[in-house]
Amino acid sequence: MGRLRASFLLTGFILSALLLMPVQAVALKFGLPLAKRLPNRYHRFLCKLVGIRVVTRGEPYAGGACLIAANHTSWLDIPVMASLQPSSFVAKSEVAGWPFFGTLARLQETVFVERERRTRTAESRNAIHSRIAAGDRLVLFPEGTSSDGNRVLPFKSALMSVAQLTIVNGDEDREDDLVVQPVSVAYVKLHGLPMGRQFRPFFAWYGDMELFPHLWEAFSLGPIDVVVEYHKPVTIREIGNRKALALYCEEACRRGVSRALVGRWDAEEEAGRIEPSRPADVSMPRAATQ
Template sequence: MTAVDATGARALGSPVRGGLRLAVYLLWTLLLVPVQALAVAVRSPLRFRIPRFYHRVCAAILGIGVVVRGERATDGPVLFVSNHSSYLDITVLGSVIPGSFVAKSEVAGWPFFGALAKLQQTVFVERKARSGVEKQRDELGARLDAGDSLILFPEGTSSDGNRTLPFKTALFAVAARRIGDRPLTVQPVSIAPTRLDGIPMGIAFRPCYAWYGDMDLAPHLWTVFTLGRMTVEVEFHPPVTIDGFSSRKALADHCQRAVARGVERAVSGKPPPPAAA
């Protein structure tokens, strides 16, 4: 966050609110961790429902209002592909999608958040290891074959939230998988923070949500706890399958364009297009 943005965020934030939110967040997390750990250990169906409930409450604790547009695909396992600008995307998408995330392998070693990611049955991949593409494809495919929906951030890194970076095509190899006799459903999803206390967020304050570049995590997280209510828009775009495209690159490009248009609409305040009849 720049000096101007940080100063503005501090002016809007409340340390008292931040302390209360932090205490409630930690208490809520400590209460749910053993419950989810048990559900995962015994392979209870609740291991997929608890994270969504957990993230919904976390969003409320953090003052994040999630506005959903479009319809989430629900027929069979789905590969959701989304833009990525913050660790807060996990809470927002986790509150509306019953699925597991695909994350870079480094996340597994993060203190606290790495443990939470493992409890949500995150699939960890080595994004820079080109030689391991087939292994990663098989790992993702095994989860999809088991009926698990997955949430993928194909940009490979987080952005400033004002734009969508090109999608990397390597992990789209799993889209060629067939679930039974049908191709895997792939659904593009746009996510964008749009308002702070009801006021359009704009470029200056979007870094209050976005975490990217060389930002330090702890100060950014504290800013999030202290700020007022944020509105984040999630748009589900029409689902597709690899059968409609000539290659996985063509599929990745289509998803990137759909997501980019959704982000542009959200940050500019334009209404989404009417649903097809």
């Protein structure tokens, strides 16, 4: 049954993607609103097809565009998060060259960055900023890699420097601080039962795992439950600097993953929590001109 299920799901995934890719390409070329809506609807369909039940906690930032800082466990993070809100992602530049998946990433307007070349950090930061300034919701995985799903790795702060730039609000003739919202993603149940450490690596994609064999393994096992928690959104003015911002997002995601894995959530405790203290003086660069 596992092989039959994997065959059906993998075929459905590939055929549905191939069917919609030309539609998305045309929508992007002509700047149609469908280019934002179609990936969101496709990922909802994909989650239903695969059997991913997404449970949300907390509230997504509703004040406009923002940068999402999330922990990274699996390729499943993409359909899970994109099914909840229209989103694009920040990914390492190598992804652009992947067969099939690189095309999917480009069609979802992924921002590709060279994480290993610090000389390109400012260029990557400006690319992320211009997309957010244009109204996009971007998802950044500050760990820089994926984990085994049982823990959250340290968040890197380099690309968090985008939060030092402001967003020009043309309607009200003012500059707003760029908002960053931590979001934790945890894979918690398999067939409705607690997943446990022994099964979570079947869905986590990390290390030297090959993608297609991992897809086959995950598709063969059965439906899963994922908990996505939206944590308190902040600005760098509240936090202090990019390193403190990275630490705040890391700790928020670590708490969220830990709570999800043990099945506990305290909404009141999370609502007002901002832990890193703000230094006395914080300079805020102006937004880059477009």
